[in-house]
Amino acid sequence: MKDFTIIASSTMGLESIVRDECVELGFKDVHAFNGKVEFKGNFKDVVKANIHLRCADRIFIKMGEFKALTFEELFQNVKKIKWSEIIEKNGEFPISWVSSVKSKLFSKSDIQKIAKKAIVENMKEIYDIEKFPENGALFRIKIQGNKDIFTIMIDTSGDALHKRGYRNLINEAPLKETMAAALVKLSRWKGGDRPFVDPMCGTGTIAIEAAMIGRNIAPGVNRNFAAEEWKVIPKDYWIDLRDEAFSQEDYENKVMVYASDIDAETIKIAEENAERAGVEEDILFECKNFLDLEPTAEKGCLVTNPPYGERLLNDEKVERLYRLLGDVCKTRFPKWSYYIITSYPEFEKYFDKKSTKNRKLYNGGIECHYYQYYGER
Template sequence: MEKITLIASTTMGLESIVAQELKKLGYKDINTLNGKVEFTGTYRDICKGNINLRCADRLYVKMGEFKATTQTELFDGIKNIGWEKIMPIDANFPISWISTVKSELNSERKSQASIKKAIATRLEEKYKTTELLERGAKYAVKVQINKNNVVVMIDTSGEGLNKRGYRAINNLASIKETLAAGLVLIARWDGYKPLIDPTCGTGTILIEAAMIARNIAPGANRKFESEKWDVIPSEFWIEERDEAYSREDNDKKIEIYGSDIDGEIIKVAKENAKLAGVEDDIVFEQRHLLEVENYIKAEKGTIICNPPYGERMGEKEDAIKTTRILGDVCRRFPKWNYYVISSLGADRHKNGIKFEEIFGQKFDKNRKLYNGGIMCYYYQFFGNRKNVFVKNRL
């Protein structure tokens, strides 16, 4: 079967996690870059990747890479790519995204026109036609131009891979599913100890955790744009979905608890869990943050949460107050691991606020991540250690 290069795009900070996912799926030729991970596969792996990857944003076929400083060089480079190997004569190929960074090709409009014309010219020559109707399947072309280096891709996913299909209400401000899965994987929670999110909101972190513990493939029950492509036999999709279903673990005993002060949000969380098929694995309750310890008795476990950031005017003080209370609550679980994603800074460079002085304890590790375009840190505190309190706590 023909080898192709695939690109899994990802939120900055999750590249290594996506690379680990790919290794677990059996891939070896993996190259981790900023915001994406490249790997070698086949057309069948388009199915496997879309169905199974938890933290990637989209999956692309890499069509080519070359240098270009002029529109003529861009046209020639695009025209030299073998588009006919993947696109049929009736392919719909919008040029849906062009990104340029420090490049001499700084006109998106001109570049988009050059790319469209070059692909059309190539297909017209190969199919011996003077008219391309573009009434067939969609092959959305994405182009990145960084320092005159051009990377050309086709989107295989359609809707982003975060679209699992379990959001009962889509317009609520919730953490992205792919990022939530990343938080769980970074925490290395595997389902054998209790997990709590005391600021759970609509339940995304806990739902992703339950799917990880059960080994439920995130894309098994949704459709992808490339399912309409002629180069991918329909049996590939059927077989990869069947393989994903066969790996599900329905026997593990899982303890997951989520609470939030907002009762209406808890109702949404329960509905989301039901749509995801994990409603029996998560206990959602309306509770104040300070009440968490009243219903958790295990000696060891994990807390993962995404408390309010207070990015809007007038909300910063509330976010600081919540973080301070969260620190007090977490220290009541001295042998637990706890993980907090927050836009409050690891140092004083952002708004003069230092997270550990609010939380009241020094973190063991942190990782820079982006949540909805907001730069955050994922603070990690490991159990079985002496509580290191911060002097002069805010």
């Protein structure tokens, strides 16, 4: 197959970070859109994207895009797609996601049935069989309609990319690994002489993602993907690109990550997660109140996801927490950079300092802002 379009789906607000990651990985013709980044590539790039992208949600192959105002147009356009270039004779090909926004065709169940029928009719002609057993590898299809334009894609990831495999136990309001990695990337921290601190670390996701970035550990190197079972992608691609990722890990870089939380049980879980991620030696976990925090260097980077919204319920407690956090940051860490994500609209008022910049992000569907305070460079 010649080069095709690959889609890295993204949480709203993280598109530019995913785009930058794609450029860094050497992908061609990279463009960011709402909720996704598209680039040109081949099957090797599909493998590379799954193993290396830290902040994307899933990797899809774009099979087609067209305008459809009637179900007949939908049927004919889906039937035209060269499905057999990807899906093998016994492949399982459910239409797993359908969305339709501001389109004449809005019935998701009808879109699903008609598209499925079109794919079957197409593959009957190619494979010259009447019935498909669908007992082989999984090819989950996504159909996205927006203003009568339908995008048809196949998921290559399987489980979403935030499922790195190191986090078995989570706290009440978990931050996805992909979001945690984005918070670290936005802080520009990469290790070296500047320590990294998360004073309300919960089960350690931000600290673990920071250590993985500092060590250049590819986020998907130790997990499996749906497309590994596809005959169309040589097994060697997965073996070679994993080997390459392992060889690029950096154990010379100085990585100093400090993570603490007031809850002892949570810290125990965080330590287990770090061990599974292979970064237990790069993070010092402690059970302590953030009010006892002391800097280990003159300059550094503090990134945290403090309790907010429904996690505390009581506005008075939230406001007191932010006021105290502001005092700790300004008095004990005057030259540090600090980065705080919260959904609380009056955060800056109680933190008592205007951020250098803030960025709107969506954490688990909740609108948040990421407040960024730049310290001395």
